[in-house]
Structures are given as structure tokens and as C-alpha cells.
Amino acid sequence: MNIPLMEIVALETGFYLGHSYHNKNSLCREQQPPGKRGSMKFAVKAWSNGGKARTGVLYLGTCPSPLETPALLLSTRKGLPHFISPDLLPSLPHPDSFLLQVSPLHFLEGPSVTTISNIGGLHQMLRLHDYAFAAVARDSIQCLPESDSTNKLGASFETPCGRRLIKPAEYLQMISSMRPNIWAALADEVPAWVSDKRNKTSVDRTIKWLDECIELSPQGGVVFGAVVGGSKVDERKRCAQEIAKRNVSGFWIGGFGLGESMLERPALLEAVMDSLPEEKPRLICGLGLPEEVLQGVATGVDLFDSSYIYNLTLGGFALTFPLDRIETNASGFQSTDMGVDQTKINLKATVYRKDTSPIVASCTCYTCLNHTKAYINHLLNVHEMLAQTLLEIHNTHHYLGFFRSIREAIKDGKFEQFRQMFIQRRRDNIAAVAVCA
Amino acid sequence: MALRFEVLGRFNRARAAQLTLPHFVCQTPLFMPVGTQGTIKGLTTNQLEEIGCQIILGNTYHLALRPTSELIDELGGLHKFMNWPRALLTDSGGFQMVSLLHLADITEKGVTFQSPVDGKPMLLTPEESIQIQNRIGADIIMALDDVVKTTITGPRIEEAMYRTLRWIDRCIAAHKRPNEQNLFGIVQGGLDPVLRDICVRGLVDRNLPGYAIGGLAGGEDKDSFWRVVAQCTAALPEDKPRYVMGVGYPLDIVVCSALGADMYDCVYPTRTARFGTALVPEGVLKLKHNAMVDDTRPIDPACGCMVCKNYTRAYIHCLVTKDAMGSQLLSYHNLYYMMKLSRDLHSSIIEGRFPEFVCDFLQKMFPKGDIPEWVCNAMEVAGIDISSCCAPFTSPQDYN
Ligand SMILES: [Zn+2]
Numbered sequence: 023m024n025i026p027l028m029e030i031v032a033l034e035t036g037f038y039l040g041h042s043y044h045n046k047n048s049l050c051r052e053q054q055p056p057g058k059r060g061s062m063k064f065a066v067k068a069w070s071n072g073g074k075a076r077t078g079v080l081y082l083g084t085c086p087s088p089l090e091t092p093a094l095l096l097s098t099r100k101g102l103p104h105f106i107s108p109d110l111l112p113s114l115p116h117p118d119s120f121l122l123q124v125s126p127l128h129f130l131e132g133p134s135v136t137t138i139s140n141i142g143g144l145h146q147m148l149r150l151h152d153y154a155f156a157a158v159a160r161d162s163i164q165c166l167p168e169s170d171s172t173n174k175l176g177a178s179f180e181t182p183c184g185r186r187l188i189k190p191a192e193y194l195q196m197i198s199s200m201r202p203n204i205w206a207a208l209a210d211e212v213p214a215w216v217s218d219k220r221n222k223t224s225v226d227r228t229i230k231w232l233d234e235c236i237e238l239s240p241q242g243g244v245v246f247g248a249v250v251g252g253s254k255v256d257e258r259k260r261c262a263q264e265i266a267k268r269n270v271s272g273f274w275i276g277g278f279g280l281g282e283s284m285l286e287r288p289a290l291l292e293a294v295m296d297s298l299p300e301e302k303p304r305l306i307c308g309l310g311l312p313e314e315v316l317q318g319v320a321t322g323v324d325l326f327d328s329s330y331i332y333n334l335t336l337g338g339f340a341l342t343f344p345l346d347r348i349e350t351n352a353s354g355f356q357s358t359d360m361g362v363d364q365t366k367i368n369l370k371a372t373v374y375r376k377d378t379s380p381i382v383a384s385c386t387c388y389t390c391l392n393h394t395k396a397y398i399n400h401l402l403n404v405h406e407m408l409a410q411t412l413l414e415i416h417n418t419h420h421y422l423g424f425f426r427s428i429r430e431a432i433k434d435g436k437f438e439q440f441r442q443m444f445i446q447r448r449r450d451n452i453a454a455v456a457v458c459a
Numbered sequence: 460m461a462l463r464f465e466v467l468g469r470f471n472r473a474r475a476a477q478l479t480l481p482h483f484v485c486q487t488p489l490f491m492p493v494g495t496q497g498t499i500k501g502l503t504t505n506q507l508e509e510i511g512c513q514i515i516l517g518n519t520y521h522l523a524l525r526p527t528s529e530l531i532d533e534l535g536g537l538h539k540f541m542n543w544p545r546a547l548l549t550d551s552g553g554f555q556m557v558s559l560l561h562l563a564d565i566t567e568k569g570v571t572f573q574s575p576v577d578g579k580p581m582l583l584t585p586e587e588s589i590q591i592q593n594r595i596g597a598d599i600i601m602a603l604d605d606v607v608k609t610t611i612t613g614p615r616i617e618e619a620m621y622r623t624l625r626w627i628d629r630c631i632a633a634h635k636r637p638n639e640q641n642l643f644g645i646v647q648g649g650l651d652p653v654l655r656d657i658c659v660r661g662l663v664d665r666n667l668p669g670y671a672i673g674g675l676a677g678g679e680d681k682d683s684f685w686r687v688v689a690q691c692t693a694a695l696p697e698d699k700p701r702y703v704m705g706v707g708y709p710l711d712i713v714v715c716s717a718l719g720a721d722m723y724d725c726v727y728p729t730r731t732a733r734f735g736t737a738l739v740p741e742g743v744l745k746l747k748h749n750a751m752v753d754d755t756r757p758i759d760p761a762c763g764c765m766v767c768k769n770y771t772r773a774y775i776h777c778l779v780t781k782d783a784m785g786s787q788l789l790s791y792h793n794l795y796y797m798m799k800l801s802r803d804l805h806s807s808i809i810e811g812r813f814p815e816f817v818c819d820f821l822q823k824m825f826p827k828g829d830i831p832e833w834v835c836n837a838m839e840v841a842g843i844d845i846s847s848c849c850a851p852f853t854s855p856q857d858y859n
């Protein structure tokens with residue numbers, strides 16, 4: 023079967039270009055819905071005992087039920103999870119999985135902003151009407167800031183279609199057509215190692231661009247002001263204070279995960295958080311590992327992105343750390359010496375070849391209910407895409423569970439114990455493995 | 460014999476039947492998607508059920524290499540391993556060897572080939588092929604046949620046909636699970652009607668649960684193709700399923716069904732999806748094409764699949780050949796299209812409107828009425844009047 027028989031290029035038949043068919047069959051939205059997409063309410067519900075960690079409730083126009091924070095935004099490519107097709111999305115926990123992060127830059131090669139606008143924006147194009155989209159230029163996977171090429175006109179990014187300079191006006195056109203629930207202002211993000219002068223410029227530009235973005239913003243749009251400032255506490259503070267003065271609904275904290283060490287982070291995060299009003303939500307980019315998430319939550323971050331799950335999935339890893347609460351002092355970390363670092367397992371490892379148990383016995387995700395480690399090990403060995411689908415489902419499910427545990431710990435006033443226990447448990451296991459080795 | 464085959468309706472040679480296999484009650488005609496390594500292109504088994512897949516084909520050669528048939532057996536068989544509750548079919552492994560490995564050599568003992576693992580010479584005998592397939596545990600297993608290219612001529616074809624007949628007895632003798640798995644014999648004989656006839660008779664004498672027509676879909680001309688199918692289906696028993704291997708395109712399936720075939724398999728729907736091509740009633744739609752970039756219609760407005768109900772061509776265009784999701788969504792649509800075609804064939808035969816269905820199908824695919832001659836010839840033999848969708852006769856010379 024090597025010569026396709028009827029390679030009718032449909033266009034040549036004229037059928038597909040017949041404009042009479044256009045309206046009849048179009049998947050465009052007939053009428054624009056009322057502006058409920060633009061509505062957002064946020065309220066802090068509880069603080070952990072003596073700490074800054076907080077739980078809150080986020081009401082977003084399109085979501086049928088409120089979302090509790092701290093929460094995870096699911097990473098997407100062009101609006102859909104990387105390997106989970108839309109019909110499988112409802113199998114993830116509700117409503118925890120209803121927050122999706124999308125990068126407008128994914129659509130640089132089309133559909134055009136006019137087409138996306140005609141279709142009715144992201145919700146209609148992706149047919150995810152009950153979901154909430156947060157648009158952020160940087161996705162930490164395919165679209166990364168390229169600070170060397172950023173200039174006063176716009177921010178430069180490495181994207182799947184090459185290096186692109188994005189000006190505020192152009193960015194706002196994308197936002198207007200896509201109509202996300204939340205969008206982050208354009209930022210000049212710089213890595214930790216740039217000069218003080220460049221870092222200062224990045225703060226100045228980010229503030230200026232926010233003003234431009236607000237001026238151009240579509241009515242009812244919910245904008246999160248971008249906070250940058252690199253590894254300088256003073257600049258972080260200055261940026262946060264300036265942004266907090268603007269008419270924004272929340273904050274997007276950028277410039278992390280770009281070369282700074284985990285040790286210098288708490289001071290930077292605190293400088294930012296202390297300068298922001300308590301009543302508005304804070305979304306951070308670039309903190310992915312469980313320890314990093316705990317670090318962010320400890321300083322008062324509410325929303326996190328999840329490129330971490332994508333990276334785990336691509337590497338063949340599955341999250342396995344226990345999700346129990348602090349009271350049950352289980353030492354349930356899986357201890358085998360193959361491809362394990364106590365929070366996750368590498369399903370490519372040969373120990374799983376004949377393992378007919380699910381990834382996590384108590385997990386209720388589609389993957390764990392239906393498939394064995396042995397099968398996923400096989401799929402990884404033969405490079406079949408279903409491996410990534412099943413892993414992304416489990417890892418997303420598991421990480422959403424981690425966020426639920428965090429929220430419970432905060433509500434119980436025991437976040438700090440939870441965090442210490444989590445970190446201690448990992449240390450113990452690393453030590454145990456080292457002794458065995 | 461571990462199957463039941465009940466013909467529910469006929470139109471001339473075409474038939475709609477119920478095929479009861481150990482794991483599923485299937486409706487024929489049916490298309491079997493190819494899940495080479497125990498999975499189909501990022502689709503979950505739940506999705507495959509939703510799409511309406513009844514039987515999935517697994518490739519013995521690939522599964523024997525990884526994860527190995529011993530492992531599949533140890534873990535309870537392929538159904539359990541991949542968590543697929545419906546029916547499975549495995550091929551013999553011989554075809555894959557001959558087509559994938561340059562150094563494959565066929566002798567009376569079996570197929571000798573160089574191991575892709577360590578390069579050592581290996582031998583796949585009919586006995587071994589059956590043993591492996593017994594371990595994998597599919598509902599239908601295929602006899603090892605002596606595969607030759609259809610385009611080859613001469614004494615090699617005859618040798619291969621007689622060897623296939625000798626090997627079927629070794630396969631039958633080696634088959635250890637006849638009450639759980641159905642061994643199908645494969646009709647060989649190239650494009651030679653005399654050889655095909657000898658082979659069919661030889662196989663029918665063995666009273667197998669089902670029969671396959673092999674050695675086609677290998678680049679032979681279409682007229683030879685349908686004639687072999689017509690000859691074999693006419694000679695095969697009425698009460699056994701007939702499977703045309705490696706077919707195919709929707710048009711081929713409609714023609715073969717009109718001629719009395721029941722089962723098909725092909726990688727085409729999923730492979731072409733990976734390259735951004737969707738199957739539609741008009742033929743194919745190339746989603747990669749620039750004209751799709753701002754097209755807000757679904758792939759096929761008449762399709763009821765999850766993808767067509769929700770997504771524009773513009774959106775699929777930006778995914779195809781770049782993102783995994785593009786291939787996932789297009790594979791979903793293409794398999795849905797094939798399953799819908801199978802269901803339509805089945806119901807139109809049962810409801811006595813098969814000719815109308817065929818005409819409608821041809822009209823959409825050839826709106827100008829320029830139906831290929833081989834299709835017209837085959838339909839005449841099948842007793843299907845397609846004059847209503849053919850253009851008035853014009854010989855090619857008229858245009859010169
Ligand atoms: Zn799971």
C-alpha cells in the first residue's frame with residue numbers, strides 16, 4: 023500500500039472553497055456570549071499558622087465551580103494538554119483541572135488573529151467552554167524569553183517558529199482575539215546573571231509595557247501585571263511596588279527558573295510578596311519541582327504553572343510520592359534502586375518489565391485504573407505515543423493531588439509541618455539509598 | 460473452531476454477517492486498524508471502543524521482539540497486557556520479515572532472517588509462528604505463508620503457493636489452542652487464476668475457521684487485484700469469514716465487499732493521519748495545505764466524530780505534523796471514518812439498499828462521474844448497477 027490511490031487535493035475540486043458551504047458548516051460561534059469571560063473574583067480564605075502560605079477561592083466567569091488555591095495551571099500546547107486529547111480531559115479531577123495556561127505565541131503561524139476572533143476565541147476554538155484560560159507569553163517549554171534580543175520596542179522569545187520580537191500592541195491583538203479569562207502583561211524577563219544595568223532596564227520596560235497593555239486592553243479583560251527584577255531584591259521590590267499601583271486584577275511573577283539558585287529565592291520572593299496587596303492573586307512562572315512549589319506557597323504564591331509535568335512525562339517518569347496528610351506518618355516512598363529519586367519512578371527501567379501493578383496502587387486516574395507499569399514500560403521501549411498520554415494523565419492527576427494536600431495542610435494550620443515532613447522524607451530516602459549503594 | 464459466522468443479509472455476492480469471536484461479537488464487513496506494538500497512535504483503548512473498533516491487529520514480528528511473546532504470555536496474553544476487551548488478530552510474522560529485513564530467505568523449513576538484535580541468522584518455522592501466536596493469544600491467528608511479491612512472475616509463484624499448502628498442515632498440527640483461537644489459512648498464487656484455484660481448494664479441504672486472501676495490495680494493477688478477490692471469494696465457503704489482507708483504501712473496501720469479502724486491515728488511515736491527511740467522503744483532505752490555515756469548517760461536516768464536532772480545519776492545520784495532538788486527533792477521525800464505512804456497508808446490505816449506498820459513495824468520491832474502469836468492471840461482476848453515477852460514456856480519444 024505505497025501509492026495513495028485517490029490523492030484528490032480537495033482544493034482542486036473546488037468543493038471546499040465553495041463559499042456557500044462556509045457559513046452552513048462553520049464551527050464559528052454565531053453570537054458572542056455576554057462578557058462573563060472577563061469576570062474574576064478572588065478571596066483569601068485562610069492563612070497557615072504564623073506563615074504567609076494561604077488558601078483562597080478563585081471565581082472565573084467560565085468555570086462552573088470556584089477553584090481553590092494554591093492551584094496548578096495545566097500546561098498546554100496550543101490550548102490542549104500536550105498528549106491528553108480533549109475527550110480524556112474530563113477524567114481528570116474537577117474542578118482542579120479546569121485552569122489551563124496557554125501561550126499566545128503558539129499561534130504565531132496561524133490561525134490568524136482574525137480567524138481566532140471569528141471562531142469566537144480560545145474557549146470556542148478548543149471547545150472547552152467550562153475551562154479557564156490564562157494566557158502567558160512564556161510557556162517555559164517552547165517559548166522562552168530571549169533577553170539579548172529584547173529591545174525597547176518589544177520582548178524577544180525563542181518560539182517554535184524561530185526568534186520573534188513581540189511588541190505590546192501585537193500581543194494585545196492576540197489577547198483580544200483569544201479572549202482568555204486571565205492574561206499576563208508582556209514582560210522583559212532576564213536571567214539571573216545579567217548586569218545590574220540590564221536588570222534595571224528590564225524592570226523599567228516591564229512597567230512601561232504594562233501601561234501600554236492596560237491602555238490597549240480589551241474591555242473586561244482580566245490583566246495580571248508582570249513582576250520582574252531578576253536576582254536583585256531592590257529591583258524586585260521596586261517592580262512589585264510600581265505594578266501594584268496599577269489597575270491590575272492580579273500579578274504574574276516572572277524571572278524565576280532562569281538561573282537563580284534555590285537558596286537566593288526566598289529573599290526575592292519575600293521582597294515581591296511583601297510589596298503586593300494581599301487581596302489579589304499571584305501566579306508564578308518557573309517554579310515546578312515539589313520543593314519549589316512548597317517554597318512558593320510558603321511566601322504566599324497562589325497559582326503555579328506545570329511545565330514540570332511535561333518534562334517528567336517526556337522523560338518517562340511517573341510521580342509516586344505519597345499524598346497522605348501529616349497525621350498519617352507513613353513512610354510510603356517507593357524504594358527500589360532503579361531510576362528512582364523518591365518522588366518519582368522511571369518507567370523505562372527494566373525492573374518494571376513484568377510489573378503488573380499500576381503506577382500508584384491507590385491512584386484513581388485513568389492510567390492507574392486501566393494500565394500496568396509493564397505496559398507503559400513496553401510503550402516507552404517501543405517509542406509509542408500512548409506512553410506519554412498515559413503518563414501525562416497520571417502525573418497531572420497526581421500533582422493536582424499534591425496541591426490538594428497543600429491546601430488541606432494550610433487549612434489545618436499545618437503547612438510548615440507538611441513542608442518540613444515532605445522535605446525530610448526525601449532527605450531520609452536519599453540517605454537510605456546512599457547507604458545501600 | 461472458536462468462532463461462529465452467521466450471514467444476516469446479502470446483496471448478490473455481498474454479505475453482512477455477525478462474526479462471534481471469543482472476545483467480541485463483530486459485525487461484518489469490518490475494518491481492523493493496525494496496532495503494531497499493542498497500541499494505536501496515542502489512542503487509548505477506551506477511545507478505540509468509542510470509535511467502534513471491533514478487532515485490532517497486532518504484528519507478531521514486532522511483539523515477539525518487544526516485549527516478547529513469552530512476556531505477554533506470562534502477563535496473561537495481549538488482551539490483558541494492553542487492556543483491550545474486544546477481539547485481536549495477529550499475523551504470522553512472515554510478511555514483516557520479508558518486507559522489513561533485506562536478508563530474509565525462505566526455504567522449506569521456514570523463513571531465515573538476520574536477527575535485528577544481534578545479527579545472527581534466525582529461523583521462523585510454521586510451528587514457531589503458531590507457538591508465538593498461541594502465546595500472544597489473539598482471537599484470530601494467521602498461518603505462516605510463503606510470501607512473494609505480487610509483481611513477481613514465473614515458477615517462484617507456483618513454488619510459494621505449494622509451499623503455503625504444505626505449511627498449512629504444519630500450522631494446523633502446531634496449533635495448541637484451537638478452542639480459543641481461530642487459525643486462518645491464506646490463499647496465495649499470485650495473479651494466476653489456476654494457482655489461486657489450486658490453493659483455495661487445498662485450503663478449503665482443511666476446513667479452517669476462516670480464510671484470508673493474501674499476496675495482494677502490493678503494487679499490482681487494480682484490474683488484477685479485484686479479479687483475484689472475485690475469484691477467491693466465489694470459491695471460498697459461504698459460511699466462513701473472508702479476509703483480504705493489507706486492504707486498504709475506502710474504495711477498495713467497498714469494491715471487495717461488493718465481491719463478497721468480509722474483513723480488511725491496513726495501516727493507511729493512521730499512517731496518512733501522521734502526515735496530516737484526513738479521509739473524507741470526497742477522497743482525502745490535506746490539512747497541511749495552506750488554504751486550511753483560516754478555514755473554520757470541520758474536517759468533514761457530515762462526520763459525527765469527536766474531532767469534527769468540535770474542531771475547525773484551521774485549528775487542526777496548526778497541529779498537524781508539528782504536535783502529537785495533530786496526529787492523535789486525525790487518527791481518531793480517520794479510524795472513525797473507516798468504522799462508519801464498515802457500519803454503513805453492513806446496514807445497507809441488511810436493509811437491502813446496498814446498490815444505493817455504493818452509488819452514493821462513488822458519486823461523492825467521483826462527482827464528475829469519472830469512476831475508474833476497474834471499479835466499473837468489478838461492480839458488473841458484483842451485480843451492482845452503478846450507471847446512475849457514471850458519466851455518459853466518452854472514450855479517452857475524444858479528448859485528443
Ligand atoms: Zn495514576
Ligand SMILES: [Zn+2]
Pocket residue numbers: 758759762763764765766767768792795
Ligand atoms: Zn470526523
